[in-house]
Amino acid sequence: DADVTQTPRNRITKTGKRIMLECSQTKGHDRMYWYRQDPGLGLRLIYYSFDVKDINKGEISDGYSVSRQAQAKFSLSLESAIPNQTALYFCATSDFGQGVGTDTQYFGPGTRLTVL
Amino acid sequence: RKEVEQDPGPFNVPEGATVAFNCTYSNSASQSFFWYRQDCRKEPKLLMSVYSSGNEDGRFTAQLNRASQYISLLIRDSKLSDSATYLCVVNRPSNTGKLIFGQGTTLQVKP
Numbered sequence: 001d002a003d004v005t006q007t008p009r010n011r012i013t014k015t016g017k018r019i020m021l022e023c024s025q026t027k028g029h030d031r032m033y034w035y036r037q038d039p040g041l042g043l044r045l046i047y048y049s050f051d052v053k054d055i056n057k058g059e060i061s062d063g064y065s066v067s068r069q070a071q072a073k074f075s076l077s078l079e080s081a082i083p084n085q086t087a088l089y090f091c092a093t094s095d096f097g098q099g100v101g102t103d104t105q106y107f108g109p110g111t112r113l114t115v116l
Numbered sequence: 117r118k119e120v121e122q123d124p125g126p127f128n129v130p131e132g133a134t135v136a137f138n139c140t141y142s143n144s145a146s147q148s149f150f151w152y153r154q155d156c157r158k159e160p161k162l163l164m165s166v167y168s169s170g171n172e173d174g175r176f177t178a179q180l181n182r183a184s185q186y187i188s189l190l191i192r193d194s195k196l197s198d199s200a201t202y203l204c205v206v207n208r209p210s211n212t213g214k215l216i217f218g219q220g221t222t223l224q225v226k227p
Contacts, residue, residue, distance in 0.1 A: 104165065110157075
């Protein structure tokens with residue numbers, strides 16, 4: 001079974017609709033992240049959470065909100081979807097540590113979102 | 117200047133070739149360095165962490181040059197299955213838990 005799962009895997013929606021993307025993990029990591037990926041722009045951080053009570057904005061949080069329901073679950077919402085939010089969305093998790101490589105991030109399979 | 121810069125390629129090489137990718141990063145205080153591999157429309161997957169002394173994993177060798185703020189990945193004896201995009205990744209200093217991803221270098225290995 002995959003350690004990081006995302007639902008849905010594909011979604012087509014219309015402008016103005018509210019949509020939620022969900023992420024679950026069984027790795028036992030405290031830290032979780034939401035990214036979007038667009039062609040030519042690489043991965044950009046939307047929101048991140050270091051534990052259930054610690055949620056932070058990333059580089060491109062406008063138009064998005066998140067909820068950390070439990071250590072294992074981190075949801076991303078688009079309150080009113082617009083076409084330029086069409087992208088590939090990834091959830092990731094990481095452990096906490098001081099050593100080299102301990103901040104390795106592990107990604108879910110992604111959600112392909114299309115906003116018409 | 118971008119925080120992490122890579123040559124986007126594409127690099128087109130024949131099977132069996134040796135290919136090298138380079139990456140530069142801007143923050144000298146970064147402490148963690150990685151190479152991730154991403155197949156088309158799939159999630160990034162960790163290929164290898166990069167250690168100060170350099171490290172090797174089979175056909176893959178990673179080197180770090182802190183003085184020049186430069187990371188490299190060498191792939192020997194390229195296989196068709198190595199075709200992918202390779203992402204250079206560096207941490208944001210001060211234990212922020214955040215990573216900075218390069219835009220990736222695309223490799224296409226041909227028969």
